Amino acid sequence: MKRIAVIGSTGSIGVNTLRVAESHPKQFRVEVLAAGRNGKLLFDQIRRFQPSLACLYDRESAEALSGKLRGSRTRIVWGDKGLREAAGFSRSELAVFAMVGAKGLVPLVTAIQSGKDIAFANKEPFVIAGELIRSLSGKYGVTMVPIDSELSAIFQCLQGRKAGEAKRIILTSSGGPFRKFSKTALSKATVREALRHPRWKMGRKITIDSATLMNKALEVIETANFFDVSAEKVEVLIHPEAIVHSLVEWRDGSHLAQLGVTDMRLPIQYAMSYPERLPAADGIPPLRLEKIRALSFEKPDRGRFPCLRLGYEAQKAGGTMPAVLNAANEVAVDCFLNGKISFTDIPRKIGKLMRRHRVVTSPSLEDVLHADRWARENFS
Ligand code: MG
Numbered sequence: 001m002k003r004i005a006v007i008g009s010t011g012s013i014g015v016n017t018l019r020v021a022e023s024h025p026k027q028f029r030v031e032v033l034a035a036g037r038n039g040k041l042l043f044d045q046i047r048r049f050q051p052s053l054a055c056l057y058d059r060e061s062a063e064a065l066s067g068k069l070r071g072s073r074t075r076i077v078w079g080d081k082g083l084r085e086a087a088g089f090s091r092s093e094l095a096v097f098a099m100v101g102a103k104g105l106v107p108l109v110t111a112i113q114s115g116k117d118i119a120f121a122n123k124e125p126f127v128i129a130g131e132l133i134r135s136l137s138g139k140y141g142v143t144m145v146p147i148d149s150e151l152s153a154i155f156q157c158l159q160g161r162k163a164g165e166a167k168r169i170i171l172t173s174s175g176g177p178f179r180k181f182s183k184t185a186l187s188k189a190t191v192r193e194a195l196r197h198p199r200w201k202m203g204r205k206i207t208i209d210s211a212t213l214m215n216k217a218l219e220v221i222e223t224a225n226f227f228d229v230s231a232e233k234v235e236v237l238i239h240p241e242a243i244v245h246s247l248v249e250w251r252d253g254s255h256l257a258q259l260g261v262t263d264m265r266l267p268i269q270y271a272m273s274y275p276e277r278l279p280a281a282d283g284i285p286p287l288r289l290e291k292i293r294a295l296s297f298e299k300p301d302r303g304r305f306p307c308l309r310l311g312y313e314a315q316k317a318g319g320t321m322p323a324v325l326n327a328a329n330e331v332a333v334d335c336f337l338n339g340k341i342s343f344t345d346i347p348r349k350i351g352k353l354m355r356r357h358r359v360v361t362s363p364s365l366e367d368v369l370h371a372d373r374w375a376r377e378n379f380s
Contacts, residue, residue: 004272005032005089005116007107008098010041012203013121013147013264017096018045020269023281027273032095034086034107039065046074053077055086083107088114094272096147097122100205101330102323102372105129109365112136119271121147123222124330128323129368130225144226145271150219151226152267153245153258163227168249171219172239173300174199176210179240183304189343191336199242199262208333212346213300217311218329221322224315231315236308238298243287261287306347314354319361320371321354327375328353353379 004021008014014035021028034055035042043065046054055077056062062078069076077085087095087107095111097104097120104122111118113136120126126133137144146152150171154163163169177196178186194211195204202210209215216236224231245267247257260266265281280286302309307329314325328350335341341349353375360367 001029002027002094002272003029003031003092005034005086005092005095005111006030006098007032007034007083007087007095007104007111008036008100008122009033009045010035010038011098011100012201013098013268014096015041016265017098017268017272018049020265020272020281021049024269024273024278027278031092032086032089034083036099037061043068046072050074052091053086053089055082057083080106084110087111088116090114093117094119096120096268096272097125098147100124100203102128102326105365105368108133109136112140112142115140115142117143117145119145119147119268119274121268123148123218124326126222126225127218127326128372129363129365130222130322131362132365132368134225134228143274145274146222146226147264147267147271148219148222149260149262149264149267150246151223152270154223154227154248156258156270157246157248157256158227163229163248165250166229166233166248167251167253169223169227169229169234170247170249170255171216171223171234171236172242172244172246172297173213173216173236174210174242175238175240175300176213176215178211178304179238181304183344186304187342187344191339194336194343198240200264202264204337205330205333208336208346209329212307212343213305214307214311214329214333214346214350216300217308217314218326220308220311221315221325231312236300238300239295241292241295243289243292243295259287259289261285306351310347310351310354317354317359319359320363320367321357321359323363323368323371324354324357324375325350327372328379331376331379349379 030049037058039061066076087110095116105125314321332346
């Protein structure tokens with residue numbers, strides 16, 4: 001029985017994590033839940049899983065929740081302090097990080113320092129502070145397993161080998177909803193169109209990132225940082241069927257790939273049960289390649305999707321630049337979702353801000369957080 005903390009329990013990954021836990025009640029016990037402000041869903045989750053501790057970030061909502069749960073065994077906490085307590089809670093062994101954005105970094109560091117094993121879907125911390133997280137996880141002897149389908153695929157293909165031995169790492173991308181859009185069509189793309197992802201059902205931020213291909217740019221950096229390889233070794237291939245989740249090419253030219261149906265519960269469950277494999281969670285259909293029949297691949301078009309290029313540029317510049325890329329993107333996506341900027345403004349504004357940034361090399365946690373703040377304050 002593994003006792004788990006789900007940090008970001010009301011988002012898409014968090015909800016699916018709990019579905020996996022429910023499918024394997026003998027394997028997992030939910031000890032901690034943490035959410036941002038969805039008190040209604042968190043309340044339901046607390047009643048279902050009876051955790052020891054639950055954090056609702058927003059104080060007012062947390063107090064209201066506390067009132068509703070009088071007499072329950074679950075203690076309610078809030079704010080940054082509550083979130084850190086949830087991440088480092090002594091009775092949990094595995095922390096599943098399912099938050100969105102750079103704000104996951106500090107609680108992630110707390111969980112590592114408390115010696116928790118980590119399953120992480122929250123990619124931004126690895127983008128902005130990959131080196132730091134790697135060295136901390138080494139210091140505290142923590143096992144980290146990625147949830148993101150592409151990183152999970154690479155992790156599975158590498159079993160027993162070092163990423164440094166690979167000749168290339170190939171990340172696949174479904175291409176998002178705008179794969180066939182012209183430049184002009186892209187400049188007029190609406191929020192509704194951008195939120196209509198052809199393959200994966202995900203949260204809003206990551207769905208927009210999938211439409212701009214920033215999601216893939218962030219994954220290139222995340223892959224380079226997590227597996228400790230140069231970004232030049234990491235390539236992107238568009239694969240609309242989203243069945244091959246990524247590949248590793250070895251020096252002899254042999255490729256290893258990981259395939260599966262597009263259901264996030266599969267990589268979530270693998271990260272939760274690692275190194276064991278459990279039967280697929282309830283309701284996940286088997287992969288039937290004969291029904292899919294053909295798998296196709298094409299090179300991404302960096303002209304129409306400049307975010308991909310920005311990702312490589314940020315990683316090449318190194319230091320605090322990926323933090324600026326990421327923060328600028330978080331703000332830009334928010335502005336786009338609120339109708340303040342157009343779809344093609346997203347890469348344009350991020351690139352503009354990156355050109356203004358003075359990189360701090362080998363940044364400390366403080367430097368990273370400072371660059372993140374700088375980017376948010378100077379975005380225009
Ligand atoms: Mg992904």
